[in-house]
Amino acid sequence: MSGPLPRGKKRLMSGGRKVTIKDLAAEMELSITTISRALNGYTDVGEETRKKVVAAARKMGYTPNRNAQRLVTQRSHSIAWVQSDDESKFTDPHFVEVMAGVLREAQQSHYDIVLSSEISERQMTTYERYVHDGSVDGFIVDLPRPNDPRITFLLDAGVPFVVHGREERSDRYGWVDVDNYGNFYALAKLVIENGHRKFAFINGDERFLYASTRRRAVEDAVADMGLPPETVLTLEGTHPMGEAGFQLTELALADRDITAFLYSSALMAVEGISAITRAGRKPGTDALIASMNDELRYLNLAPLEGNITLVRSSLRAAGQAMVAEVIRQCERGTVSGTLIPSLFDLGTGVSGESIKGDVLFV
Amino acid sequence: MSGPLPRGKKRLMSGGRKVTIKDLAAEMELSITTISRALNGYTDVGEETRKKVVAAARKMGYTPNRNAQRLVTQRSHSIAWVQSDDESKFTDPHFVEVMAGVLREAQQSHYDIVLSSEISERQMTTYERYVHDGSVDGFIVDLPRPNDPRITFLLDAGVPFVVHGREERSDRYGWVDVDNYGNFYALAKLVIENGHRKFAFINGDERFLYASTRRRAVEDAVADMGLPPETVLTLEGTHPMGEAGFQLTELALADRDITAFLYSSALMAVEGISAITRAGRKPGTDALIASMNDELRYLNLAPLEGNITLVRSSLRAAGQAMVAEVIRQCERGTVSGTLIPSLFDLGTGVSGESIKGDVLFV
DNA sequence: ATCGATGTCCAAAACGTTTTGGAAAGAGCC
DNA sequence: GGCTCTTTCCAAAACGTTTTGGACATCGAT
Numbered sequence: 056m057s058g059p060l061p062r063g064k065k066r067l068m069s070g071g072r073k074v075t076i077k078d079l080a081a082e083m084e085l086s087i088t089t090i091s092r093a094l095n096g097y098t099d100v101g102e103e104t105r106k107k108v109v110a111a112a113r114k115m116g117y118t119p120n121r122n123a124q125r126l127v128t129q130r131s132h133s134i135a136w137v138q139s140d141d142e143s144k145f146t147d148p149h150f151v152e153v154m155a156g157v158l159r160e161a162q163q164s165h166y167d168i169v170l171s172s173e174i175s176e177r178q179m180t181t182y183e184r185y186v187h188d189g190s191v192d193g194f195i196v197d198l199p200r201p202n203d204p205r206i207t208f209l210l211d212a213g214v215p216f217v218v219h220g221r222e223e224r225s226d227r228y229g230w231v232d233v234d235n236y237g238n239f240y241a242l243a244k245l246v247i248e249n250g251h252r253k254f255a256f257i258n259g260d261e262r263f264l265y266a267s268t269r270r271r272a273v274e275d276a277v278a279d280m281g282l283p284p285e286t287v288l289t290l291e292g293t294h295p296m297g298e299a300g301f302q303l304t305e306l307a308l309a310d311r312d313i314t315a316f317l318y319s320s321a322l323m324a325v326e327g328i329s330a331i332t333r334a335g336r337k338p339g340t341d342a343l344i345a346s347m348n349d350e351l352r353y354l355n356l357a358p359l360e361g362n363i364t365l366v367r368s369s370l371r372a373a374g375q376a377m378v379a380e381v382i383r384q385c386e387r388g389t390v391s392g393t394l395i396p397s398l399f400d401l402g403t404g405v406s407g408e409s410i411k412g413d414v415l416f417v
Numbered sequence: 418m419s420g421p422l423p424r425g426k427k428r429l430m431s432g433g434r435k436v437t438i439k440d441l442a443a444e445m446e447l448s449i450t451t452i453s454r455a456l457n458g459y460t461d462v463g464e465e466t467r468k469k470v471v472a473a474a475r476k477m478g479y480t481p482n483r484n485a486q487r488l489v490t491q492r493s494h495s496i497a498w499v500q501s502d503d504e505s506k507f508t509d510p511h512f513v514e515v516m517a518g519v520l521r522e523a524q525q526s527h528y529d530i531v532l533s534s535e536i537s538e539r540q541m542t543t544y545e546r547y548v549h550d551g552s553v554d555g556f557i558v559d560l561p562r563p564n565d566p567r568i569t570f571l572l573d574a575g576v577p578f579v580v581h582g583r584e585e586r587s588d589r590y591g592w593v594d595v596d597n598y599g600n601f602y603a604l605a606k607l608v609i610e611n612g613h614r615k616f617a618f619i620n621g622d623e624r625f626l627y628a629s630t631r632r633r634a635v636e637d638a639v640a641d642m643g644l645p646p647e648t649v650l651t652l653e654g655t656h657p658m659g660e661a662g663f664q665l666t667e668l669a670l671a672d673r674d675i676t677a678f679l680y681s682s683a684l685m686a687v688e689g690i691s692a693i694t695r696a697g698r699k700p701g702t703d704a705l706i707a708s709m710n711d712e713l714r715y716l717n718l719a720p721l722e723g724n725i726t727l728v729r730s731s732l733r734a735a736g737q738a739m740v741a742e743v744i745r746q747c748e749r750g751t752v753s754g755t756l757i758p759s760l761f762d763l764g765t766g767v768s769g770e771s772i773k774g775d776v777l778f779v
Numbered sequence: 780a781t782c783g784a785t786g787t788c789c790a791a792a793a794c795g796t797t798t799t800g801g802a803a804a805g806a807g808c809c
Numbered sequence: 810g811g812c813t814c815t816t817t818c819c820a821a822a823a824c825g826t827t828t829t830g831g832a833c834a835t836c837g838a839t
Contacts, residue, residue, distance in 0.1 A: 066549055073549060075825060086789045091827060101787060118549035122487040123825035127794050131484065133531075140521065148715060151513050158534035159502065167552065169495075170532045172520035187428055187435060187480035189795095190529065301717075329691070353510060355663075437795060448819045453797060463817055485795035489824050551825095782839080789832080799822080806815075 066116035074117045083111055094119070125189070134161065134381050135191040137181050137205075138172040148322060148351050149370055150197070153219070155352075156374020157195065164382050166192075179208060186212050193381040195219070198263050215384035217377045220264050221392070229384055230392045231376040233368045238397050239269040239317075242345050242366060243276035243287070246315045251343060252282070254315035255307035256289045257300060257323055266291070269319060288313065292323060300326035308334050318346035321354055321365070328359065338362055339403045348400075364402040368395055428478035436479045445473055456481070487551070496523065496743050497553040499543050499567075500534040510684060510713050511732055512559070515581070517714075518736020519557065526744050528554075541570060548574050555743040557581070560625050577746035579739045582626050583754070591746055593738040593755045595730045597627050598634040600759050601679075604707050604728060605638035605649070608677045613705060614644070616677035617669035618651045619662060619685050628653070631681060650675065654685060662688035670696050680708035683716055683727070690721065700724050701765045710762075726764040730757055 068078055080087040085104070093100045093108040100108075111117075125131045136157065138150075161168045169191055173181045182205060185191045193215035196205050199222060209216045210228060217229040246254050256273050259266035270289055277286045288307055292299030300323025307313055308330065316331070318324035324346035328338045338344050339362025348356065348365040356365070376393045383389055430440055442449040447466070455462045455470040462470075473479075487493045498519065500512075523530045531553055535543045544567060547553045555577035558567050561584060571578045572590060579591040608616050618635050621628035632651055639648045650669055654661030662685025669675055670692065678693070680686035686708035690700045700706050701724025710718065710727040718725070738755045745751055765771050 073551075077825080087826080088789055088791095088828085089787085092788090095827085099787065104787080116549070118546060120488070120825050121550040121552040122484050122493065123794090124827075125484040125794095126482070126488050126796085126825085127827045129794075138520065140524075148510055148513070151510070154532075155534070158500065158532060162502075162533055162535055168532050170516075170520060170530050171524055172517070173524055184480060187478070188483040189435075190483040439795080449796080450798085450819055450821095451817085454818090457797085461817065466817080482795050485824090486797075487824095488795080488826085489797045491824075780839100783837095785834100785836080787832100787834085790830100792829080793827085794825105797823085800820100802817100802819080804815100804817085807813090809810105809812080 066118075073120075074115050076117070076119070079108070079112060079115060079117050082115065083108065129189065130385070131167075131190055131192050132165065133167040133169050133191045134193050134195060134378065135169045135171070135182075135185045136195040136197070137178060137185075138170070138197070139178060140172040140174045148353070149320070149349055152349060152351055152370040153197070153374040153377075156369075156371035156376075157378050158374075159371075160375040160378035164378065166378065166382060168378075179204060182208055186214050192385045193217075195377055195381065198265070200262055201264060201267070215381050217380040217384070219373060219377060222264055225392065227390075229380045229390045231373050231380060231395065232392070233373065233395045233397055235265050235268040236272040238347065238366045238368075239272035240276045241399070242317055242347075242364070243273040244280065245364065246317060246343060246345060247276070247280045247282065247286070249315075249343060251315040252286060253310070253312040254287055254317060254343075255304070255310075255313050256287050256317045257303045257307070257319060257327060258289055258291050259319040260293050261291050266319065273317070287317075292319070299323060301330045303327070304330040305334075308336075313342075315343035315345070318344070321346050321348045321356060322351065324363065325354065325356070325359070328363075344402065362402050365400045366397050367400060368397040428480075435482075436477050438479070438481070441470070441474060441477060441479050444477065445470060491551070492747070493529075493552055493554050494527065495529040495531050495553045496555050496557060496740065497531045497533070497544075497547045498557040498559070499540060499547075500532070500559070501540060502534040502536045510715070511682070511711055514711060514713055514732040515559070515736040515739075518731075518733035518738075519740050520736075521733075522737040522740035526740065528740065528744060530740075541566060544570055548576050554747045555579075557739055557743065560627070562624055563626060563629070577743050579742040579746070581735060581739060584626055587754065589752075591742045591752045591754065593735050593742060593757065595735065595757045595759060597630040600709065600728045600730075601631040601634035602638045603761070604679055604709075604726070605635040606642065607726065608679060608705060608707060609638070609642045609644065609648070611677075611705060613677040614648060615672070615674040616649055616679060616705075617666070617672075617675050618649050618679045619665045619669070619681060619689060620651055620653050621681040622655050623653050628681065635679070649679075654681070661685060663692045665689070666692040667696075670698075675704075677705035677707070680706070683708050683710045683718060684713065686725065687716065687718070687721070690725075706764065722764075724764050727762045728759050729762060730759040 066074060068074055076087045076090050080090050083090070089100055089104065090108055093105040094112060158168060171181060182194070194209060196216055196218040199206060199218050199220045201222060206218060206224060206228065210224065217231060219231055221230050221232050258270055261267045261270060273287055273289065274284065277284065288310065290303040290306060292303055300318065304316065304327035307316065316327055318327055324344065328344060331338050331342055336342050344362065345364040348367045349370045350367060373395050376395065380391065380393060428436060430436055438449045438452050442452050445452070451462055451466065452470055455467040456474060520530060533543060556571060558578055558580040561568060561580050561582045563584060565584070568580060568586060568590065572586065579593060581593055583592050583594050620632055623629045623632060635649055635651065636646065639646065650672065652665040652668060654665055662680065666678065666689035669678065678689055680689055686706060690706060693700050693704055698704055706724065707726040710729045711732045712729060735757050738757065742753065742755060763771060
């Protein structure tokens with residue numbers, strides 16, 4: 056009992072070769088032109104022939120060779136996402152959340168995501184290579200910094216890309232962003248309006264624009280409310296992890312005048328809350344807690360519900376929007392910005408009464 | 418003052434075309450054969466010409482078209498990693514840790530990682546497509562289940578792949594794994610040898626092999642030590658997140674006979690410890706805590722140091738080993754398994770004395 | 780009958796590489 | 810001078826598609 060191995064679908068020609076368009080053309084006694092055009096839905100092939108071609112293609116297990124397609128069409132249907140290989144950034148849980156959105160949208164649009172990591176110094180060479188060797192059609196740029204060289208390069212190269220965030224040049228490129236300024240201005244205002252005269256702001260890494268923007272927003276709010284700059288104690292977490300949230304909160308707790316805590320990330324907020332609890336204070340009543348909530352799937356905020364004021368925004372939605380934007384640029388040539396909506400969930404303030412606030416939706 | 422835009426490096430020919438090997442050949446008055454062979458380090462081109470070719474290629478900014486190379490060589494230098502789109506699995510922080518290793522190794526070996534997510538039902542179509550359209554050379558298979566259809570398919574297709582874990586067929590494919598059985602057998606034995614007669618085992622999702630193997634190991638250890646099965650209360654976390662660690666520990670705390678807690682993941686352990694603390698017991702003295710430690714970068718275990726027995730193993734190293742294995746299969750045709758080492762860090766037991774144990778390194 | 784549309788089909792070129800199978804020139808040897 | 814061996818180069822084929830620019834009927838209208 057020897058012979059060819061039984062396979063679910065036959066996908067190989069005799070000799071172990073994969074089925075090509077030529078095999079299909081020979082089998083059907085048609086030209087490869089007709090096969091190609093039938094499969095790609097052109098109108099210049101008869102309805103009956105098209106059906107037969109599609110059927111035969113399925114039967115023989117024909118799948119067009121992606122690299123041949125890419126070579127001739129000059130489009131790869133792939134998007135690059137280059138990560139910096141720095142410990143702090145890369146293992147950030149926020150990243151996974153964005154990625155979930157990126158991958159979902161890519162899958163639905165039949166694009167591939169080419170992911171790579173590279174140490175900062177050599178990152179630009181990776182971008183150059185991808186631009187010039189035709190392996191991707193566009194780029195996703197994450198966590199922009201001021202005057203980000205990646206943006207400079209991509210703008211100059213004239214290649215499609217999207218940035219997760221805005222800076223000076225954001226009218227010239229595609230971006231997806233949350234209203235960092237508006238959200239944190241509103242949060243700081245909320246804190247002050249609820250009677251707090253000194254509060255801590257546990258921020259993210261201010262080398263990144265999202266964090267420096269948030270600091271500016273909080274400081275502006277303090278100033279606009281006619282309070283002195285010392286009203287807010289801003290502490291910078293060099294990476295947005297829980298660890299920093301705990302330590303920085305302990306630092307802030309040393310100042311007994313501080314009655315409210317504003318966090319840049321819910322990940323830091325939960326750790327901060329555990330520091331506050333350990334210090335013998337009750338979050339939500341002894342201290343007002345407010346935070347950005349990026350909807351990290353593995354972070355359970357339910358136990359805190361009601362005791363914390365959150366401005367919720369989906370990083371996953373941002374990921375989806377980014378891929379959609381790059382694809383639009385590739386296929387329609389349009390460039391646009393997308394603001395991801397934020398939703399306010401008000402919690403409780405000092406001695407448990409619920410927070411007053413007018414901003415419910417941004 | 419009009420004219421061509423100044424560029425750092427000229428990479429385009431007049432007309433905006435990218436520099437091809439033909440342009441380079443024309444410029445140098447050599448054949449494209451010679452250019453190609455010079456650039457690829459063949460010995461049949463003179464040393465002087467090679468130097469000149471390399472210099473000219475750099476000067477003109479020539480980068481070989483990846484898709485043309487792929488078409489003619491029939492190798493893509495890419496590896497696919499298909500994720501299931503299920504919430505629970507995909508947002509697992511352990512995944513990011515593995516990915517860090519995967520990307521680092523891929524970058525060093527000049528391979529691209531093509532990442533995609535797909536709902537379970539349609540996952541196999543994605544695999545089929547990647548196998549047949551030539552877009553990748555091999556696959557990474559994550560979190561295998563018993564009789565995993567992905568393994569069946571890839572084995573049948575005869576394409577390079579590596580699995581993060583072992584099952585019945587693991588002598589026929591490349592794998593990378595930690596000694597789940599050995600580690601958890603040793604941990605359970607340690608718990609029992611230190612005098613505990615009833616303990617909880619907070620396991621991961623037992624639909625996955627790593628978790629069912631761990632359960633088997635723990636149960637075997639209990640039996641081998643001559644104790645009844647009720648000695649261990651195994652609780653299954655449907656996903657290996659903190660949340661489950663908290664809730665399942667609370668469940669186990671209801672049984673006052675339980676004096677030790679064994680966790681499948683440090684992520685669950687920290688949450689469990691917070692539940693134990695909340696219940697008024699002191700981890701490390703009132704209760705023995707033991708756990709697997711996958712070295713998640715964002716998880717700070719320092720505060721627990723000394724009070725928890727950990728078996729440490731790097732998921733990042735596993736990621737690196739996986740990529741290396743797939744590449745070896747592609748380039749050398751060899752298939753092999755790699756066991757990632759584990760290190761025991763002993764903590765303290767009941768009333769604070771340090772844990773007794775003979776297994777220090779697996 | 781002729782002409783222009785219309786509906787189907789196809790041969791050949793093109794995409795940018797690598798590889799195969801030599802060719803040409805010189806060196807060394809008898 | 811003829812022979813082989815090396816060194817250095819190259820023309821042409823091949824990889825598997827898509828696209829261009831027709832060809833060839835058929836059909837209606839003139």
